[in-house]
Amino acid sequence: MNKSLKRVLQIGIPVVIVGAIVIPRLDFFSNKDASTPTTAPQAANRGALPVTGMVASMSTSGNGIPVTGVLVANEEVELVSETAGKVVKIAFEEGALVKKGTLLVKVDDSDLQAQLARAEFQKELLAAKLERQRILLKRESISVEEFQQLETEYNMNLADIELLKVRIARTEIRAPFDGRMGFRFVSEGSYLQSSTKVSSIVDNSYLKIEFSIPEKYIDLPLVGRKLTFQPSGMEYQIEAEVYAVDPQADVATHTITLRARYRNTKNLVAGMFVKGELMTAENLKYILVPTEAVVPEMDGKRLWIVKNKKATSVPVQTDSRNSQFVEVTSGIQVGDTVLTGGLMQLREGMIVNVKLNK
Template structure:
């Protein structure tokens, strides 16, 4: 079998191959020229100036109310009155709820009637005893009956007092958990009440650092917000023993009056260790975290140089570099991602850190 190929078809194929080869060489040459003509990366630098930076520890904590209680009834019964203004302030002694007390009221009336009769009997026997018209035993029995009736009346009055649920202190009511007419028991939660005038922060420290705080020490508390709110808080007490599971020590600090916080809110507590060391404060975006150590980019002789550093205390927007930098080092703060080791860089703006 024979195959025949026309001359024009071969010529066209050869032409296409030649054009493709020329285009590839042109692209490679253009790419090399582009890399060759690429300018140095633009960066902002900060001239390192070590200074004494106070070392501190950060701990997690929570805001707690000075007083907090769950309002439970002390007796069983049906709610006849409920006054829970959710989220509102109530004064100490304000009536929150009442429980049906009709049976106790009737029992109190019966006891008072018996008490009245027993007192009259005691008075008559007392007069007879003076003229020896009755023996001492009969009179003593009458006195005992009076005291028994008085005790019954006092018990019933105490049970009546338990049918009224009052606010034990001035504070803010939480959400209502029951409705009027509900049958409640001592395990039923009617609402919660917490005092918001004095707020505290409970936080934990490792056992080894428990000695750096004492009653009267001042810590810095940061609460969530935009922007975050910071308050100085005074340590008032610490737990008498270390948690055996976590080996942490719980510390309580008092927030200043007027602090805007909600009980239960997360708090970040900064505790000063009292020690200060020479460090350089850098913006957090100047640090490149690594597996072995953190790194920064320095500008030396117009080129980028990677430098291992050791970091310390970290704040919201700054971090302290403990070692690895010397006074006068130019540290790249903006444009870190555009630099390459040994490649030239162009400083757009320089600043000195005091």
């Protein structure tokens, strides 16, 4: 009996020990195989650079061509003195509205007035003498030559009078058009040299918006187009109309300059910066990408796109742009995934995990 029990124990104890070792290992392998399908995607993305991107699509201009420009006065003149002399009168206030022909500044003309008075007296004397000579000529008491000499002297006197009046007029600075006066740079009693700037006058009743667009739009009928613009720092929109196109393109920027006119009802002033849109009748189509997606280089511009889950840099051609978007004319196609974020860490052929922007 003891021998049988001993044999059972000799056989049973090793079996129990082997079972205790083998069964947990079988559970481990079964659990590992069961977890493989859920962790495989994570393993596949492990090591991929997280980036953001967008799918390139065709855009159609609904509002027009985005532009920026500056306001230009309808008329603007720097007032300068045409003659040298002492200022005896300043007849305007800085910032005041003046009418065309209003006297603004008077330069001393006392010497010219004295010369004019003398010439006027000579005119009366010569006129009376000429009349007597005409009577004598009819009686043939004097020669024709004598009469013509006196007549020439009289006409020269009339010319001297007109010249003095012109010189006197040049001692007065008058408003060339209706407008608002600028700051003055002279005072009464100061001595003016010829061409000395006295002040300026600006007509802001109408304002011109000067802006540029890419030269490829030159085929469009631009004159008469509507321009909707917004002054810098203001929230309202204003409408103007294009009235002139510069006949020459800028060789450096390949743009053409246009001017639109606006009746100034908002008290805007010349020199203000504006941004707006030039309305077009055509549905212009193009691919727009965010400005941060375009990488400038020495030989041009590039975009990062995704091919087979790998980042690839491609050269592109761009055209007009604004503060947010750039128009891409060649280099990418509709449907390409363009990378817009995380570009600083990208390298050619790097595997990326793209999160598409809405």
